[in-house]
Amino acid sequence: METLANLESFVRSAEDGSFSAAARRLALTPAAISRNVAQLERNLGVRLFQRSTRGLTLSEAGERFLQSVQGSLDSIQGAIADIMVNAGQPAGVLKLSAAPGFGMDYLLPLMPAFLERYPAVTPDWYFDNRPLDLIAGGFDAAIGGGFDLPPGMVARELGRIHLIAVASPAFLRGKRRPKDPAGLGELAGVAMRSPLSSRTRTWVMRNGAGAEMAAVEKPVMVVNDPDALCRGTLLGLGVGLVAVPHAAPHLKSGALERLLPEWHVDVGPISLYFTNQKLLPAKTRAFVDFVTEAFRAQKLAQVLSVRNRGRGNAAYL
Incomplete structure (x- = not known):
């Protein structure tokens, strides 16, 4: 040659x-x-x-x-x-993955400012609750939890997802409220199926003192989507362990009420995943830095968890 x-x-x-x-x-x-x-x-x-x-x-x-x-x-x-x-100018198609509800509520609203700053970048979003093979799928970045971290990928934690027990006022009318997570088994529930095993998820709740107890559910319906879980709970089908950001607006409006206010489930981190490259493409670096800064500036980590008392909708949590 x-x-x-x-x-x-x-x-x-x-x-x-x-x-x-x-x-x-x-x-x-x-x-x-x-x-x-x-x-x-x-x-x-x-x-x-x-x-x-x-x-x-x-x-x-x-x-x-x-x-x-x-x-x-x-x-x-x-x-x-x-x-x-x-070389230093972010440009090109940016292939991204996120869970549908979280992505549409918290990531799409960031896009107008992102595109104004980087007009040569075209975000190509894939909204899916299933963990994906990010490298095989050719993704530049993904936001979510539960991804296996293959060689060549890194994860930057953005916050932690907490679940809380909620139900509609109509469902709770005339019913005795549980005193602890084990008592949830006395009420009908809307449960979540694991996208990996297809089995109903079993959650462990913890309180401010650090005590832990399994949340016993008696499902009348099982779903595989967090948005469907929240919707079923709103319809009065039963108690749901719903993510804080999904539950917060409905707690504020009164459409949902929280049970066991001292208890929550720590699902784990929600992270930004991207390839570990010394020469990370400018478009990916721009997205990583932009989202990280947006989470910090808008205090989105607090919005996702129960550790946001006194801020915004936290008064209803």
Whole structure:
């Protein structure tokens, strides 16, 4: 495979008619240009120039070779110049993954400001509750929880997801409220199915003192989507262990009431996943930094958990 330096030395020498002129154009010495051309001729096994005291003349083979490579060389150099100028500019399609409810409520609202700052980036969102193979799927970044962390991926924690026990006022009317998580088994419930095992999830609740107790559920319906879980609870089907950000607006409006106010489920971190590369694409780096800063500035980590008392909807939690 020929080097770019050899090809460039040949093309510029042919265009200028001398090694000296090509050397000035390429900021090299005439001897270096001559060596590059001679090496190219040896590698190709043909003479490209007829050399004389009056200068250089292309051979017949040299004429054909120049016509073949001249345009391509200009295209390559243009591409190199473009990548050097624009390497730091975020641009291109950014393939992203997030859970539907969380993504639409908390990530899509960030997009107007993101696109205003980075208009050359096109976010391509995939909303799915199932853990994905991010590398095999060609994703630039994903936001969620429960992803296996394969080699080559890193996770930046954005916050922690907490679940709380809630039910509609109509459902609770005339019923005795449980005193602890075990007492939830006395009431009908809307339960969540694991996307990995397809089995009903069993949650462990904890209180402020650090005590832990399994949440006993008596499901009348099982769903595989957090939004469906919240909707079923709103419809009065039973008690649901609903994520704080889903429950908060309905607690504020009175459409839901919280049970066991001292207890919650810590589902684990919600993280931003992306490839561990020294030369992370500018579009991915821009997204990672933008989302991280937005979570900090808007205090979204507190919104996701029960540790936000005294802030916004926290009074209803």
